[in-house]
Amino acid sequence: MKVAVFSAKSYDRQFLDAANAAQGHPHLLTYYDVLLRPKTAALVEGHDAICAFVNDDLGAQTLERLAELGVRLVTLRCTGFNNVDLATAARLGITVTRVSVYSPYSVAEHTVGLMLMLNRKLHRAYNRVRDDNFSLEGLMGFDLHGCTVGIIGTGKIGQIVAQILHGFGCHLYGYDPYPSQAFREIGTYTTLETLLAASEIITLHCPLLPENEHLINATTIAQMKRGVMLINTSRGKLVDTKAVIEGIKSGQIGYLGIDVYEEEDSLFFQDLSDTVIQDDTFQLLQSFPNVVITAHQAFFTRNALTDIARTTIENLTCFEQGLPLANEVKQASP
Known part of the structure; x- marks a missing residue:
């Protein structure tokens, strides 16, 4: 899969590249060291999925733009998903996954x-x-x-x-x-x-x-x-x-x-x-x-980053291969 990775720092590249290389058929990861916003969403053109972090904006406006550009999957490399409009994602047919557990x-x-x-x-x-x-x-x-x-x-x-x-x-x-x-x-x-x-x-x-x-x-x-x-x-x-x-x-x-x-x-x-x-x-x-x-560094250990990268790549692979998505996030039923 072609994946646009937002809010990507050097350590994200290091651990995601290592996890990606460890699987037989690695994904094509394109890194952007900018926050995902409606105005930066154009960067995803030509990609099948995006990988986002805690401060990326996945509200309705951004998701609408992602859907227009053909994105089918949003995979979060974090546990929280409060920055995602799950109702809009469901309406647009965009699947959302996250890292349910890391160190x-x-x-x-x-x-x-x-x-x-x-x-x-x-x-x-x-x-x-x-x-x-x-x-x-x-x-x-x-x-x-x-x-x-x-x-x-x-x-x-x-x-x-x-x-x-x-x-x-x-x-x-x-x-x-x-x-x-x-x-x-x-x-x-x-x-x-x-x-x-x-x-x-x-x-x-x-x-x-x-x-x-x-x-x-x-x-x-x-x-x-x-x-x-x-x-x-x-x-x-x-x-x-x-x-x-x-x-x-x-x-x-x-x-x-x-x-x-x-x-x-x-x-x-x-x-x-x-x-x-x-x-x-x-x-x-x-x-x-x-x-x-401290600046949101509590998660920042090599153990946690290894877990996060491995789960993120697994989420991409399972989606691509049509396998069950253990870490899918859906809107709660009313």
């Missing part, structure tokens, strides 16, 4: 890394020592042992976060419409309200759906313990950034660690070091000493 340890370990960095102020300590400042003033943290941690979303990633924190000796609360036995063995399921009120650390590991956009908002922040640590390595729009900023200013939120941001598509995965960032909300967020931001 969950990558995101889980990064999540705990953010907790440790914020708690022990490792980012500030690192910069101090580089400036020959060896003072400990302002660097005091707390023991994770004995802390109550609320995990919103206890799928595979949430379960692994729970396992790691269980090893630290944390008390674990979970909230998920679909409870898992694995979490029950080390933690306790409760209501969202109880989790928010009882937890010293809250971490998000749920998909972004219409019903949970801005799950973290002014109302839910007010229900949290004062000085709470909030972590988001899931999807940016789970969090109302402006409400979080107000929470930081008031002291209601004591620490914030995010790997995702609700307006990240104009920022992340590119070098903007020589430009002036026009997003005032993001710039304000960066200014707080108790905030750590």
